[in-house]
Amino acid sequence: MPQLDFSTFSSQSFWLVVSFGLMWLIMAKMIVPKITDILNQRQRKIDDYLNAAGEFKQAAETALEKYRQALKKANDEAAEEMRKAGEELHRTIAERDAETSLRLQEMLRENERQIAENRHQTMEQIEKISVSLAAGIAAKLGLENISVADIARIAEQERNDG
Numbered sequence: 001m002p003q004l005d006f007s008t009f010s011s012q013s014f015w016l017v018v019s020f021g022l023m024w025l026i027m028a029k030m031i032v033p034k035i036t037d038i039l040n041q042r043q044r045k046i047d048d049y050l051n052a053a054g055e056f057k058q059a060a061e062t063a064l065e066k067y068r069q070a071l072k073k074a075n076d077e078a079a080e081e082m083r084k085a086g087e088e089l090h091r092t093i094a095e096r097d098a099e100t101s102l103r104l105q106e107m108l109r110e111n112e113r114q115i116a117e118n119r120h121q122t123m124e125q126i127e128k129i130s131v132s133l134a135a136g137i138a139a140k141l142g143l144e145n146i147s148v149a150d151i152a153r154i155a156e157q158e159r160n161d162g
Contacts, residue, residue: 131155 134151138144 127152127155127159 131148131151134155135146135148138146138151
């Protein structure tokens with residue numbers, strides 16, 4: 001093996017050092033700075049993306065809070081409107097109940113008045129028929145000295161007494 005020949009060992013060592021030095025210089029001056037620059041650019045992009053994500057998150061949280069506040073306000077307003085509508089409905093029902101009650105009382109008074117009037121007329125008719133019947137009966141019994149006026153007067157007295 002020629003690598004292990006001690007006569008060429010010094011030249012191999014020289015070229016090894018020169019090759020290693022050149023490779024080290026190329027790596028240190030060209031390749032490593034590019035890799036470092038690429039890594040730094042990637043880190044900056046990642047940081048920018050994280051900052052943008054944080055801003056978006058903050059904006060989303062702000063929008064969500066505004067949405068919740070608007071929803072709460074809308075719910076509160078709807079509840080208030082429902083309460084007002086319920087009160088208005090109860091008030092309307094109470095007014096209509098009062099109106100209906102008044103109308104029914106008025107109708108009841110009118111019906112009672114009509115009943116009393118009809119009763120009075122019926123009683124007068126019954127009295128006339130009774131007087132007429134009594135006069136007919138008295139005539140058939142031979143009591144001709146009793147007149148219709150006398151029977152009417154007797155019926156009037158009975159009605160006032162009893």
